[in-house]
Amino acid sequence: MSDGTFDDEFVGDLDRLLRWRRDVRRFSREPLEPHLLPEIIDAAELAPSVGNSQPWRWVEVRSADARKSVRASFTRCNADALHGYTGERAQLYSSLKLAGLDDAPVQLAVFCEPAVEQGQGLGRQTVPETLEYSVVTAISTLWLAARARGVGVGWVSIIEPESVTAALAVPEAWKLVAYLCIGYPAHDSETPELERVGWQSRTRPEKRLFVR
Numbered sequence: 001m002s003d004g005t006f007d008d009e010f011v012g013d014l015d016r017l018l019r020w021r022r023d024v025r026r027f028s029r030e031p032l033e034p035h036l037l038p039e040i041i042d043a044a045e046l047a048p049s050v051g052n053s054q055p056w057r058w059v060e061v062r063s064a065d066a067r068k069s070v071r072a073s074f075t076r077c078n079a080d081a082l083h084g085y086t087g088e089r090a091q092l093y094s095s096l097k098l099a100g101l102d103d104a105p106v107q108l109a110v111f112c113e114p115a116v117e118q119g120q121g122l123g124r125q126t127v128p129e130t131l132e133y134s135v136v137t138a139i140s141t142l143w144l145a146a147r148a149r150g151v152g153v154g155w156v157s158i159i160e161p162e163s164v165t166a167a168l169a170v171p172e173a174w175k176l177v178a179y180l181c182i183g184y185p186a187h188d189s190e191t192p193e194l195e196r197v198g199w200q201s202r203t204r205p206e207k208r209l210f211v212r
Contacts, residue, residue: 022189022193023154024153026185027105027152027184028185029103029183031105032105040149043141045138050130052119055112055134058110060107061109066167069166070159070164073167074101096193100156103186105183106181108180109179109180110179112132112135112177114128135177152183153180153181154182155178156179
């Protein structure tokens with residue numbers, strides 16, 4: 001609503017959006033409609049940032065060579081990660097599809113600019129990590145904006161940040177925060193895939209809420 005208040009119907013829709021914001025690993029190869037990625041990024045730009053610094057840097061990865069380098073990094077890291085599990089857990093890990101790098105039509109690397117001048121340092125003198133926290137809020141906002149438009153997002157964390165930075169030829173000082181696969185989900189579900197396959201279920205919030 002124009003006065004900044006929201007009715008119960010909107011609140012219900014927002015809660016439903018939060019439940020449906022899933023980490024997507026299985027994508028359709030259908031290209032996104034051309035207007036969608038700019039719209040989603042525009043929405044993500046509304047995210048809060050320390051000192052209004054907007055330290056995020058979006059890099060759309062279109063180059064086949066760059067994508068190949070990222071895929072190779074994932075393959076190395078995924079193999080190393082598998083060695084950390086044994087028995088049934090190792091079998092389950094090896095069965096998971098942990099990245100959409102082969103199918104997602106859009107790949108987006110999100111970096112933090114640590115020396116950003118915008119904001120004149122407000123709010124980050126004592127906790128400089130707030131710059132990276134700001135980038136994470138932008139990623140979360142992007143995720144919700146995408147889901148609201150029927151677009152899925154998957155966060156690929158099993159990669160080498162230095163390799164990605166080199167493959168994309170961005171400034172070495174930029175810090176990789178996320179590598180995202182974006183596209184239409186092959187299957188929709190409000191239940192996290194890791195919960196569906198028995199890797200890890202959600203626990204009640206009481207386990208994480210403390211009062212002092």
